[in-house]
Amino acid sequence: MKATLLHTKGEDNNPRIKTLVIDGEDDDPIFSLLDHLISLALNDNAFEAESAKDVQNMFWVKMPPGKKSLTLKWKRRVLDRPVFREPLRGVGESGTSPTEPLRASTWIRYLKRLGEKAGFQHAFTQYGLRRGLLNVVNHKAPASVRDQIFDHKPGTVSWYLDEEVQFDTKACFLGLPSNNVVQKVARLASLTADASAPTELSSEQRAKLSQHPQVIRLSQKTKL
Structure with missing residues (x-):
């Protein structure tokens, strides 16, 4: 999305x-x-x-x-x-403050606690998040795009780039193909696709599938 x-x-x-x-x-x-x-x-x-x-x-x-x-x-x-707002503090209070912004100290404390719960060897910090992403993006995106992602301005080219970063940072970090790559492969595959191939099961296939023991067992399991 x-x-x-x-x-x-x-x-x-x-x-x-x-x-x-x-x-x-x-x-x-x-x-x-x-x-x-x-x-x-x-x-x-x-x-x-x-x-x-x-x-x-x-x-x-x-x-x-x-x-x-x-x-x-x-x-x-x-x-x-x-x-993002501060949590409510006090006896009998729970939830989030309706007006007070989330403090940097609270954010840092939450990150540290998350790292401890996850079993990380070193403290989990915002710097670690930025460093992890930068090491993945580095050498996979042009230097101008890399600097744009991390708000670095070593040259004047950044003034001419679109405000929206034209690089799929999430796919890069997770090691997944970007949406553009997937769409390109899908377009190429459509050139050799058989337009007359069936896209739905026949009545006979549906009957066999509905009577399959494993399908029946899984269907009953989902109703529990």
């Missing part, structure tokens, strides 16, 4: 996400920043559209004709609310 975040500035002159543009799907939701942002927004009831309260509508809604993305607008009351 791809997302475009359109920003506006709040009363404290800090950037705020104004609209969220959703495009496509993600095969690995646990690594999807967009999925986490949507989860936070649904928990805060932040979207203007009533249909956006149902998470299924967010991913299964059909795109309007001629468009490749869906724009979701925030309610006005949340425009100046930080996306």
Whole structure:
């Protein structure tokens, strides 16, 4: 899934996400920043559209004709609310503060605790995240794109690059082929595909499949 975040500035002159543009799907939701942002927004009831309260509508809604993305607008009351906020502290309190931004010290403490729970030998830090990604991206993307990803400006070429990074950093980090590569292979495969080949099972095949002992056993297992 791809997302475009359109920003506006709040009363404290800090950037705020104004609209969220959703495009496509993600095969690995646990690594999807967009999925986490949507989860936070649904928990805060932040979207203007009533249909956006149902998470299924967010991913299964059909795109309007001629468009490749869906724009979701925030309610006005949340425009100046930080996306990541401090946890509530105190006797009997639980949840997240409605207004206080997440502190760097809290973020660092959470990362350290996550590393300890995962059994890492060394402390888990934000620097480690950036270093890990940089070592994967290095030599796989042009130097200008690499500097753009990490907000380094050694030369003037960065001023001419698009604001959106034209490189699949997640696929690179996970060692997976990028969407562009997969789509190119699919287009080439379609040139030799048999258009007359059946795309559905015949009635006889369906009957045999439904009567197969393993299929029956798995079907019963899913109903438990």
